[in-house]
Amino acid sequence: MRQKNRRIMAAGMAAVTLCTSLVSAPVYAAEASVSVDEAMYVNLDYYGSVDKVNVVKGVSLNGLTSFTDYGNYLDVTNMTNNTAPEISDGKVTWNLPADTKGYFYYKGAIDKDAVTLPWTMDVSYKLNGVPTDAEKLAGASGLVEVHVTATPNEAARDYYKNNMMLVVAMLVDMSKCYSVEAEDSQTQSLGSQTAIMYTALPGEEGDYTIRIGSDKFETSGVIMAMVPGTVKDLEHIVDLKDAKDTWKDAGDQLYDSMDQMAASVEAMRSGVNELRQGLNEAESARGVISGSKDEILDSNDQTLASLTALSEQLGTIVPYIQTAKDASEVAHNSMTDVVNTLGNMQEPIRRLDTSLRGLRDSSEGASGSIGNVVASVQLIKKLDTQLQQSVLEFIKNLASAQESMQDAIADYCNGEAGDEDTQALAAAAAGADTSAGHAGMLNAQELIGILKQKEKALRQVASSSNALVADTADMLDDVSNTSKYLAQTTDQMDYLIEDVKALKDSLDVYYPDLQSALDDSGELVNRTTDALNKSTDSLTLVQNTVRASADSLDAAAKDSIKGSLNVLDKSLSVLDSTSSMRKAGRTMKDTMDNEWNDMEDDNNFLNMDPNAEKVSFTSDENAEPNTLQIIMRTEEISVDDDAELLDAETAKADVNPLERMWNMLVQMVRAIIEIFKNR
Numbered sequence: 001m002r003q004k005n006r007r008i009m010a011a012g013m014a015a016v017t018l019c020t021s022l023v024s025a026p027v028y029a030a031e032a033s034v035s036v037d038e039a040m041y042v043n044l045d046y047y048g049s050v051d052k053v054n055v056v057k058g059v060s061l062n063g064l065t066s067f068t069d070y071g072n073y074l075d076v077t078n079m080t081n082n083t084a085p086e087i088s089d090g091k092v093t094w095n096l097p098a099d100t101k102g103y104f105y106y107k108g109a110i111d112k113d114a115v116t117l118p119w120t121m122d123v124s125y126k127l128n129g130v131p132t133d134a135e136k137l138a139g140a141s142g143l144v145e146v147h148v149t150a151t152p153n154e155a156a157r158d159y160y161k162n163n164m165m166l167v168v169a170m171l172v173d174m175s176k177c178y179s180v181e182a183e184d185s186q187t188q189s190l191g192s193q194t195a196i197m198y199t200a201l202p203g204e205e206g207d208y209t210i211r212i213g214s215d216k217f218e219t220s221g222v223i224m225a226m227v228p229g230t231v232k233d234l235e236h237i238v239d240l241k242d243a244k245d246t247w248k249d250a251g252d253q254l255y256d257s258m259d260q261m262a263a264s265v266e267a268m269r270s271g272v273n274e275l276r277q278g279l280n281e282a283e284s285a286r287g288v289i290s291g292s293k294d295e296i297l298d299s300n301d302q303t304l305a306s307l308t309a310l311s312e313q314l315g316t317i318v319p320y321i322q323t324a325k326d327a328s329e330v331a332h333n334s335m336t337d338v339v340n341t342l343g344n345m346q347e348p349i350r351r352l353d354t355s356l357r358g359l360r361d362s363s364e365g366a367s368g369s370i371g372n373v374v375a376s377v378q379l380i381k382k383l384d385t386q387l388q389q390s391v392l393e394f395i396k397n398l399a400s401a402q403e404s405m406q407d408a409i410a411d412y413c414n415g416e417a418g419d420e421d422t423q424a425l426a427a428a429a430a431g432a433d434t435s436a437g438h439a440g441m442l443n444a445q446e447l448i449g450i451l452k453q454k455e456k457a458l459r460q461v462a463s464s465s466n467a468l469v470a471d472t473a474d475m476l477d478d479v480s481n482t483s484k485y486l487a488q489t490t491d492q493m494d495y496l497i498e499d500v501k502a503l504k505d506s507l508d509v510y511y512p513d514l515q516s517a518l519d520d521s522g523e524l525v526n527r528t529t530d531a532l533n534k535s536t537d538s539l540t541l542v543q544n545t546v547r548a549s550a551d552s553l554d555a556a557a558k559d560s561i562k563g564s565l566n567v568l569d570k571s572l573s574v575l576d577s578t579s580s581m582r583k584a585g586r587t588m589k590d591t592m593d594n595e596w597n598d599m600e601d602d603n604n605f606l607n608m609d610p611n612a613e614k615v616s617f618t619s620d621e622n623a624e625p626n627t628l629q630i631i632m633r634t635e636e637i638s639v640d641d642d643a644e645l646l647d648a649e650t651a652k653a654d655v656n657p658l659e660r661m662w663n664m665l666v667q668m669v670r671a672i673i674e675i676f677k678n679r
Helices: 002-023 158-163 232-291 293-416 419-438 444-602 657-676
Strands: 035-044 050-060 066-070 075-078 091-095 103-110 119-127 142-152 164-173 177-181 186-190 193-200 206-214 223-228 627-633
Touching: 091 103, 119 223, 142 164, 158 164, 158 223, 164 177, 164 206, 193 206, 232 444, 293 444
Parallel strands: 035 627
Antiparallel strands: 035 050, 050 103, 066 091, 075 103, 119 142, 142 206, 164 193, 164 223, 177 206, 186 193, 223 627
């Protein structure tokens, strides 16, 4: 229905435009010049192919008798008088008689292949539903279907494509037909004639079907008219196009913004759910806190009591810090005294070290002499041992000699000698002993006894000497070691004194800092105590405030969380609606865009510009025509070929074919005017 109404509206505008263009008065410029109305008449064959083309130009002379027209004509015919034109190289010059006034008409034939029409037409026929050649339909009985297809020609010039509107019409003589059907057409009865009319906007495709029931089918042909839209009201199309472009751009921006906003709102869903979950957890936490409120307050009381005790305890530390400061001062002074005393000891200790080193050297020298003594004693002991062995050997030998002698004497006495000899030997032996005794010599037994005593004494002397030497050596070793260790001790004492001096120097460096640190510690304790006291007072105030407002705060938090959860639940519903709204917005935008795109794809209505400069059919060198129109008609289908006319009226004597076409056009225009006169 909407499509039908749009077509009817377009048909009305086309008809009014056609009427206006055909009856418009000539426009006079400030400077006198001819104004031209151009009408292109196109004869089509049965099937819509171009057969021949003529351009009729009606010239309003405006007092002029000479003008030039540009175009490549196959032939030029004067339709007003007998004046012949001057034709040369795409130019036609008319020099009319001086008494020529008003309108001057002439016709020019144009090569059909040089003409590019805004639409190409295709016409086909059926008889009782069967495709039939047009030549066989003359006088046919049955249902004749005429199918007209109008296809926009993209090769046409922009002015024609964007501004020419199409009217397809057919006159049916109902006195010779018993039915007529034309879907989506504007049908009007004019007595015995029924006018069927279709319209198409610039650039719009047309597909029209007319079904005529007749016992003897004849038709004057399908008439097509193409005229530019120049009705004043159509001037608003330019504003409409500008508004459409502006609206589309703004609408796209608005939609993009709203779509982005809706997408952002939809993206909030997870955040809202998380916030809702957080509030539920907050409600759980509130319940826990509410249940632990009394314990928290009691614990806070204990904390405040502990802070108070801590403050009091810190207050007791201040005197101890002063005591530590005094003690450090005493220790510093005592260390100074110790260093001074050690400094006084350092020189005697160094002297003692020197003496000890001398003692060590002397003891080491004495120890070397003891070695010589020990060696001499050992030598004496060795010589004594050798002497003892010699004496013992001598005594042994002596005893052996005595025994041998006694044995010899005994043997002699026992038989080998006489008594006299025995007695003489005995007397000799006795005399020998007596002589010896008299000479002061000891006998062997006494000598052995003396030697043994001497050996014993020598052994004791040797033993005592060895003991003395060992003790003396040990004593000298001890003296040497003692001297060495005492020397090392004096060295360490000297180092210790130096270290103590260095320690004292370090203490002298850090002592002021220590005093300052103790002073700062005292100040820190004082300030900490003051801060704790103030914090305790503040926390006590907070504790009392919380205790007094805990129930109210708990109720407020509970109500706030409950309200927030309700708001979030509603927000989720809004998010659901936002998703639907976003889809609806997308649908609306797509629908609107599709409608605009369909309109722009289907036709060039929004490209129409009633104020655009008209373009001559024959040459761009011509001035802008006053009016333009294209009239096309398919070949007649008639039983009597000789009676075939170029128009729908009865032939009149002495009327040329062009005049008959013009009369047909006038009749068609009158029919269109009659259709819309009372609407």
